[in-house]
Amino acid sequence: MRATKVRLLLKYSKCRVESFRRLSDTTQQRFPVNRGDFNRLNDGHRMYFQQLLGNNRILTEEDDLAKYNKDWFGFVKGSSQIVLKPKTTEEVSQILSFCNENRLAICPQGGNTDVVGASVPVFDEIVVSTELMNEIIDLDENSGVIVCQAGCVLENIDKKLEASGFMVPLDLGAKGSCHIGGNVSTNAGGLRLLRYGNLHGNVLGLEVVKANGEIMDCLSTLKKDNTGFHLKHLFIGSEGTLGFITKVSLQCPPRAKSINVAFLGLQNFDKVLKTFRKAKEDLCEILSAFEVMDFSTIEFSKDTLGITSPIGNYPFYLLIETSGSNSEHDADKLNKFLDTVLEKHLALNGTLATEPTKVNVSTNIHRCIQGGIN
Ligand SMILES: Cc1cc2nc3c(=O)[nH]c(=O)nc-3n(C[C@H](O)[C@H](O)[C@H](O)COP(=O)(O)OP(=O)(O)OC[C@H]3O[C@@H](n4cnc5c(N)ncnc54)[C@H](O)[C@@H]3O)c2cc1C
Structure with a gap:
C-alpha cells in the first residue's frame, strides 16, 4: 500500500x-x-x-x-x-x-x-x-478499558476517562490533535512511556481493514488474553503499511491524584545516567517520567519559543515527574530524592513543583520544546 x-x-x-x-x-x-x-x-x-x-x-x-x-x-x-x-x-x-x-x-x-x-x-x-471516526464506543469503569474509533483525538479520550478516574497511558505534545489510530500506527511513546510502557502493552485489541477491504476483528478487551497469535502487534507501529486501523481497545491506568515535577541542572551525561538509576531506586513506583534536555535544546527554545530554564544554565537538564495517590507521601519522597542527588553532587541545582499549575508549566516546557525543535 x-x-x-x-x-x-x-x-x-x-x-x-x-x-x-x-x-x-x-x-x-x-x-x-x-x-x-x-x-x-x-x-x-x-x-x-x-x-x-x-x-x-x-x-x-x-x-x-x-x-x-x-x-x-x-x-x-x-x-x-x-x-x-x-x-x-x-x-x-x-x-x-x-x-x-x-x-x-x-x-x-x-x-x-x-x-x-x-x-x-x-x-x-x-x-x-479518520477525522470523522471519532466515536467513543465503550468504557469499562471496572477494568479501565476504553474502546473507541481510530479518529478519536488523544486529549478527548483523556477527558472522557477523567470523569471515571482513569487517564490515557501516553502523553505527548501533539495530544490535542493526534488521533489514537495514528498513535497506534506510529507506536507513539511520549512522556509516560517509562511508567506505562509502550502501546504493544497498552493496546488490548484492534479492528483493522486490510488493503483488499477485508475487516480483521482483533478487538479484544481482555488483558490476560493468552489465546493464539496476537496479530494486533503487526499493526502497532506499521504506519499504515499493513492495514487501516478502524477501532482500538486501550488499557488505561487510574488517574494520578498527585503529580510532582522536579527540574534539575547537571554537569555531564554520566551524572544524568547515575541520577536515572537513583531515581528508579528511590522514587520507584511513583516515577512516571524522566526526560533529558541538553544546554543547546534549552538555548534553542529560548530563541524560538521564549522558554527559559527556571534554574540557570547547565550542560544538562532533567525533568522528573512522579505520579501517585498521596500528595504528602509523593512530595516527601521527591524532596528526599532531590536532597540526596544534590548532596551526592549528581545534580548541581534543582527545583520542585508540587502545585498543579506549576506542574503544568514544567511539563508544558517539555511538550513545547518537542514541538519547537521538530
Ligand atoms: C509537538 C509534537 C510532539 C510529539 N511528541 C511525540 C512523542 O513524545 N513521542 C512520539 O512517539 N511521537 C511524538 N510525536 C509524533 C507522533 O508520532 C504523532 O504525534 C502521533 O502519534 C501521530 O498521530 P496522528 O494521528 O497525527 O497520525 P498521522 O500523523 O496522521 O499519521 C501517522 C502515520 O500513521 C498512519 N496512520 C494514521 N492513522 C492511521 C490509521 N487509522 N490506520 C493506519 N495507519 C494510520 C499515517 O499514514 C502515517 O504513516 C509528536 C509530534 C508533535 C507534532
Missing part, C-alpha cells in the same frame, strides 16, 4: 536536519522518488466515492486539500486530488476494496502530526482521513 512512503522515509533518515527547508515544492520535486504503477483518479472513481460518502465527506477543492497535503511542520507536500472522510469501518472497507480493485494508492491520515512526513501523500495518493 505504501512502498513509496517507506522508501522516502529511508531517504529522509539520510538527510541532514539542516537540509529541511520550508519549500513550496512538492515532495516529488524535491526528492528523486518514482511514482508506483498506480492509476490516476478519474471521474468514474470520484462518482463512486460521492455515492458512497455523499458530497459533504469528500474534499476536492485545492484550498480544502491543502492542509491534508502538507505535514505538520511544512517540510513535505503531496498533491492528492481527493480527501475521503469515512465514518464507519464498513465505509473504510468499501473504499479500500474499491481502491485495490482499481489500482488506486491511498494514504491513511489521522491528526497529521507525524514528524517524519509519513502522514501526507508523496504523489497523488487518495487521503483517507
